[in-house]
Amino acid sequence: MAERTFEDISKYVEWQSQNKCKVLNAKPEHTFNDLGVEVRVWNVKTDTDGSWWVVEGDEVPMNLYPQGAYYFGTDEVYSFHMGIMERMKNSEYRPEDFVKAITLNDDIAPQLFRKLKNIANLIDSAIEIEDFQAIGVQCREILIELGNTIYIIEMAGEDEQPQASNFKKKGEFFVQFYLRGSDNSDYRSIIKKLTESTWDYANKITHSHNATFYEASTCVTLCTSLVGVYENIKQKVFDPISQYKCKNCKSKKLKIIDDESGKDGIVKTLLLQCEECEDITEVIFGNKN
Ligand SMILES: [Zn+2]
Structure with a gap:
């Protein structure tokens, strides 16, 4: 990015000003680079809207601060600006980070990852009972999609094929198919319980009239971790000698x-x-x- 000029800074301050001011003078007062990025603090004087500090730099959003009342010097305004930017960066909620954290960063089928990201986002703004029910519906959809992702018709063997949306049955066949033998019996049993309870819980949220953020959030966490669990089984299968x-x-x-x-x-x-x-x-x- 090219360095900003007097014109850029003037335009920014005149645009931000409530008082339709005109910039009389603007010069870079101090340049900092102790945090690894170059940040400039401009000293700006206007005709009708007082004096301002403008902080800007490479990869640093531009902002302005009034001189005098609160920010006496460039050091102060610089620390304040970088502090705010750092906080904004850290408090930014990224649903994909939530999904990755719960699934231990496993590779997840893209259509599932997209849907998981979507509910991790929805839960953040859910307020009304309809919002929580909608999250239950989305969780169900994710589980049905998970069923479709893991299941192939050979898994049923001689048994009747499960219906398209029968996630529980598809999960059961998948587990039977891949996790055989007495060595796997504890693993099979916990996955069966987790599969059934997650499905039942998502259905419950869908019809609940008293679900709160906490139940809906539990449902999202359960669904997300179940996707991770099935991903783990696949990895175990395709790492056959482990x-x-x-x-x-x-x-x-x-x-x-x-x-x-x-x-x-x-x-x-x-x-x-x-x-x-x-x-x-x-x-x-x-x-x-
Ligand atoms: Zn040996």
Whole structure:
């Protein structure tokens, strides 16, 4: 950005002034760069609206402060200006940060991320009961979308296909499909509980006549974390060797030396070689088809 000129500063002050003043004189009184950005404080005199300090700089929004009554010198006005800017920066609510924090920054399908960001934003301005109900509706939509994102028809195996909006069932099939065996039984059980209670709670908020900000906020947090949980399962599945150790020396330093995939593209068997003892471990993934 080019440095601002006398004309820029004059125009700004004349535009901001309540008294339709004219700038008589404006000069940069002091330049600061102790915070890593160059910030200039201008001394501005007007015909009918007194004297002003104007603070501006690279990447620093311009603002003006009256001289005399409150701001005696350039040091003072500079500290004050930078303090305000810093606070504005920190108090700025960014819904995507909320989503990222709860989901531990996992990669989330873009259509889900957009919707999560949207409700994280809505909750901030929700006041009336209809606002909270609308958040419940949005949460339901997110869960249905999550169901569509995680589910493929092969997951039902011999069972009847779930209805398009049956998120609970899709979640159940997904978990059965990917998290097999007794090692995963606690994990399966907690995800099932979380899935069912989140869905039920979103439905409850949708029809509630006494939900407050706190219940709606809980619902948003539950939905967001559930998306993160399913993302975690996918990562566990696509990081197939994370759960195995060498059958000979129990080391987890395994590398894949061969794999075989089914026609659905999902890996069925893996040959893992131990980097410690060179023993080979074969892993066969449970798959109904
Ligand atoms: Zn080994």
